[in-house]
Amino acid sequence: MSSPTATAPNYELIQQDGLETSLLEVSMGPHHPSTHGVFRMDVKLDGETVVDLQPVFGYLHRNHEKLAENMSYLASMPFTDRLDYFNSMTNNWAYALAAEKLVEIEVPERAEYLRVIMAELTRLVNHISLVGFFINDLGALGTPLLYAFREREKIMDLFEQASGARMMCNYFRFGGLRNDVPEGWLDRTREVVDRFPDFLDEYEKLLCENEIILSRTQGVGCLSRDLAISAGITGPMLRASGVNYDIRKVDQYGIYNRFKFRVPYTDDDVGDCYDRFMIRMLEMRESIEILKQALRDIPGGDIIGKAPKIFKPKPAEAYARVEGPKGELGFYLIADGTPKPYRYRVRPPSLINLTVLRDMCLSQKIADAVVILGSIDIVLGEVDR
Amino acid sequence: MSHTVGHEPILGKFPGLEWDEEAGALVVPAAQAAKIATWLRDNDAFLLDYCSNVTGVDYLEREIKEKVTNEAGKTETVIRIEPSRMDIVYHLYSMQKQTGPLVLKQRTNREQPEVESLTPVWRSCELQEREVYDLFGVNFMGHPDQRRILMWDEFEGHPMRKDYTEPFDYEWEPTPHDEVLERHQRGKVIV
Numbered sequence: 001m002s003s004p005t006a007t008a009p010n011y012e013l014i015q016q017d018g019l020e021t022s023l024l025e026v027s028m029g030p031h032h033p034s035t036h037g038v039f040r041m042d043v044k045l046d047g048e049t050v051v052d053l054q055p056v057f058g059y060l061h062r063n064h065e066k067l068a069e070n071m072s073y074l075a076s077m078p079f080t081d082r083l084d085y086f087n088s089m090t091n092n093w094a095y096a097l098a099a100e101k102l103v104e105i106e107v108p109e110r111a112e113y114l115r116v117i118m119a120e121l122t123r124l125v126n127h128i129s130l131v132g133f134f135i136n137d138l139g140a141l142g143t144p145l146l147y148a149f150r151e152r153e154k155i156m157d158l159f160e161q162a163s164g165a166r167m168m169c170n171y172f173r174f175g176g177l178r179n180d181v182p183e184g185w186l187d188r189t190r191e192v193v194d195r196f197p198d199f200l201d202e203y204e205k206l207l208c209e210n211e212i213i214l215s216r217t218q219g220v221g222c223l224s225r226d227l228a229i230s231a232g233i234t235g236p237m238l239r240a241s242g243v244n245y246d247i248r249k250v251d252q253y254g255i256y257n258r259f260k261f262r263v264p265y266t267d268d269d270v271g272d273c274y275d276r277f278m279i280r281m282l283e284m285r286e287s288i289e290i291l292k293q294a295l296r297d298i299p300g301g302d303i304i305g306k307a308p309k310i311f312k313p314k315p316a317e318a319y320a321r322v323e324g325p326k327g328e329l330g331f332y333l334i335a336d337g338t339p340k341p342y343r344y345r346v347r348p349p350s351l352i353n354l355t356v357l358r359d360m361c362l363s364q365k366i367a368d369a370v371v372i373l374g375s376i377d378i379v380l381g382e383v384d385r
Numbered sequence: 386m387s388h389t390v391g392h393e394p395i396l397g398k399f400p401g402l403e404w405d406e407e408a409g410a411l412v413v414p415a416a417q418a419a420k421i422a423t424w425l426r427d428n429d430a431f432l433l434d435y436c437s438n439v440t441g442v443d444y445l446e447r448e449i450k451e452k453v454t455n456e457a458g459k460t461e462t463v464i465r466i467e468p469s470r471m472d473i474v475y476h477l478y479s480m481q482k483q484t485g486p487l488v489l490k491q492r493t494n495r496e497q498p499e500v501e502s503l504t505p506v507w508r509s510c511e512l513q514e515r516e517v518y519d520l521f522g523v524n525f526m527g528h529p530d531q532r533r534i535l536m537w538d539e540f541e542g543h544p545m546r547k548d549y550t551e552p553f554d555y556e557w558e559p560t561p562h563d564e565v566l567e568r569h570q571r572g573k574v575i576v
Contacts, residue, residue, distance in 0.1 A: 058533075066544060250483050319438065334442060343442045
């Protein structure tokens with residue numbers, strides 16, 4: 001193995017009389033409960049302190065991009081569900097946006113509102129399960145996670161009613177959505193959205209000032225603002241490091257300019273695990289605000305625009321990005337005039353957020369490395385593609 | 386809405402820079418990429434501090450049919466051969482100014498592709514350039530840690546290249562045994 005990226009801090013082993021010490025190499029993964037999938041970290045330890053760490057990827061690699069280049073544009077829509085299988089709706093949206101840039105299709109009003117509703121419900125699902133898993137990583141096995149999953153299941157039911165699938169929704173189409181939501185769906189969604197803050201209050205009361213959580217997360221895995229920007233960190237992790245950058249506000253894709261919401265971010269330069277945890281708790285409140293406005297204003301009408309029967313764009317390039325729950329999810333398409341994309345590329349937020357894993361873990365304890373990895377929020381379907 | 390970055394002021398600053406109208410991208414001469422990238426990052430007019438997406442695009446040699454009007458006033462079809470090439474694409478944004486994207490392309494040949502690594506300029510290129518090296522076989526000069534990332538170390542070839550064909554006895558195990566071992570030794574598929 002060649003030299004690591006950042007140089008390890010100068011390090012001397014403690015030598016005691018008559019006692020030989022050495023570094024301990026631990027291979028964490030690929031099957032380890034804390035890695036949330038098949039991901040490996042080669043860790044070098046002195047006692048419990050992490051001296052060096054190398055992430056190892058590729059266990060779930062299936063060359064999604066090559067697959068997509070060998071099939072028609074619409075045929076890879078179901079495959080985008082499998083990238084980040086918690087957030088299939090936002091994956092669909094990012095891909096649809098990129099394709100809509102190649103062929104200009106007007107999206108009907110009702111579809112735009114439903115897209116926002118689906119994306120924000122997805123954000124709730126992602127953040128609530130992330131927080132659950134994160135507490136799980138801290139050692140509170142099971143109970144908080146199941147509280148989170150109880151709420152997640154209510155939203156999953158809504159997805160199932162709308163698209164027919166809980167997780168692999170495949171609900172978006174170029175120029176709109178596959179089908180309209182069933183009767184009464186909007187009322188059921190309003191009910192879920194109205195009750196969600198009660199759950200958040202309870203959850204926050206249980207967790208946010210819990211002494212164990214505070215001592216395990218505060219000051220652990222710090223990420224400075226400059227490094228976060230340079231390393232291309234996006235999403236809640238970037239905002240926890242004190243950068244006010246949300247693509248919903250910056251690009252205002254879809255109809256996000258019509259909604260009033262705030263972007264939570266820290267104003268200091270620390271960016272520790274607690275910040276990343278709290279930013280997600282706060283973001284859920286804002287998602288609920290957006291959902292309430294969208295559910296109030298949603299009009300009737302068509303749900304799919306005039307998309308061509310055979311999707312065959314003229315030679316062009318397009319890069320579209322959305323604020324996924326994990327960060328900036330981008331799709332880069334090159335069309336060459338045939339029904340298949342010449343180049344299809346996914347910009348995976350999970351992979352790029354892992355760039356700084358080593359920097360955050362160095363000279364922390366091994367148990368904290370698990371917490372730091374949990375706070376980044378990765379899904380291996382997207383890291384390895 | 387974020388504003389796109391105007392490319393006109395950049396073109397005059399460095400010799401050899403080209404603007405690819407069709408792709409909407411700035412084509413950078415390979416030897417100067419890091420210099421131009423650093424300038425784009427630090428110049429107050431651009432402040433492109435965030436490199437979002439890095440990827441490669443493999444173009445095979447291809448024939449393009451064009452209709453041209455000849456001297457006699459008749460249209461005729463001319464076949465133009467576009468040479469093969471390899472593009473490395475960077476999508477740049479500015480977080481401070483909230484502008485973007487500016488598309489930067491490094492162009493190289495596809496037989497011995499070699500470009501300058503931009504990892505020293507933006508850390509976000511680190512894993513993505515490793516991925517381009519792995520899947521396209523592009524050599525990034527100055528990359529601190531260039532090795533395979535998604536495929537295993539013993540893998541031969543670069544699967545995202547347009548002319549890649551998988552070997553006919555494609556099956557790999559770290560410690561081949563039984564049937565697979567037999568196949569390895571014989572070097573062909575048992576049908």
